[in-house]
Amino acid sequence: MSIVSPQASYLFTSESVTEGHPDKLADRIADTILDTILMDDPPARVAVEVLVSTGLVIVAGQITTKTYVDIPGITRRTINSVGYTRAKYGFDGDNVGVMVSIEEQSRDIARGVDKSLEARTHPEELTNDLLALGAGDQGIMFGYACLETEMLMPMPIYLAHKLARRLAFVRKEKILDFLRPDGKTQVTVRYEHGKPVSVEHVLISAQHSPEVSPTKLKEGILEEVVRKTIPAEMLHSHTQFLVNPTGRFVQGGPSADTGLSGRKIIVDTYGGYCRHGGGSFSGKDPTKVDRSASYYARYIAKNLVSAGYCQECEVQISYAIGVAKPTSIHIEAFGTHRLPMERIQKLVNDHFDPRPGAIIRELNLRQPIYTPLSAYGHFGRDDLDLPWESTDKAEELLEDCPL
Secondary structure, three states: OOOOOOOOOEEEEEEOOOOOHHHHHHHHHHHHHHHHHHHHOOOOOEEEEEEOOOOEEEEOOOOOOOOOOOOOHHHHHHHHHHHOOOOOOOOOOOEEEEEEEEEOHHHHHHHHOOOHHHHHHOHHHHHOOOOOOOOOHHHHHHHHEOOOOOOOOOOOHHHHHHHHHHHHHHOOOOOOOOOEEEEEEEEEEEOOOOOOEEEEEEEEEEEEEEOOOHHHHHHHHHHHHHHHHHHHHHHHOOEEEEEOOOOOOOOHHHHOOEOOOOOOOOOOOOOOOOOOOOOOOOOOOOOOOHHHHHHHHHHHHHHHHOOOOOEEEEEEEEOOOOOOOOEEEEOOOOOOOOOHHHHHHHHHHHOOOOHHHHHHHHHOOOOOOOOOOOOOOOOOHHHHOOOOHHOOHHHHHHHHHHO
């Protein structure tokens, strides 16, 4: 796996955070606003950024829509749904101040998105309005898949997300009733010759009530979170467990640290295991290729791996603003390919259409599906039925080019 390490034996670490982490709370507010708009106005243009701090939420950005949504109300309900419901937590939805600064999408940008360069110069070739959409911005997007887990995700980020989800679950179900919404997880995996063989370190930092003892906190998290999440065969006698290594994590959430949407892009994707173009996802409608093309790149990579053409795959797609056709598509298999790379590239060109309008249509992205994605990753979610996680193209690819 040359993208990570050429060594025969090495460690790799990824982290995740809960929905109560300040950055993820900001992402959740942004995506809930987006979903609420899409419920009534699927073609709406939304680009929302959110900042959360002690007693304050700022929502800013550009929205062009025919509907109306109560942004302050959505913000407060979202904060409460995450678990910040009491003033003693330092932040709660009922008493927080909400500032809103929203404008319409720039007409210069809208012009290129509404009608792509191709649609303006060769309108006879584009009869479908959706396929005439131009990219909402320039940029590069990456997707990745590998055979390390059932969901074709790298193991470190996959386990880190499962720990974070379990941490939230035991809090909400009051299995560990001393937990509060903020939390972080981190997993270090040992690899031998590119294959994950063991978990070496597990780190969990969980916000908690001031009454619980460090011993009870650690024992509860090890029993109810760690050992019910990480496969026993991946643990060994020397695996190190760290729970709240500072000794205390009572003050958390926005009262302890300012949160900003789009600041956890590595947590959202592959945990640093592959390259990242830099764009964030939350608060953006699917005409923004930062979001939709990243989903499609994952879709391509996952289908290539599922078809057996390679054991791991990274896909890069690049765009120019206002242009539908990508400026490039690059496929990397890190030496694991079973077909010549030129043939794999041709299969991608023949079977996948990465124009923004085609992505939106094929993956059905103009629907309110984004709020659950605002925490615990956008890829490899075994708890959600996501269209870009489908491997429905693998059979079609194999019919065209059997192994």
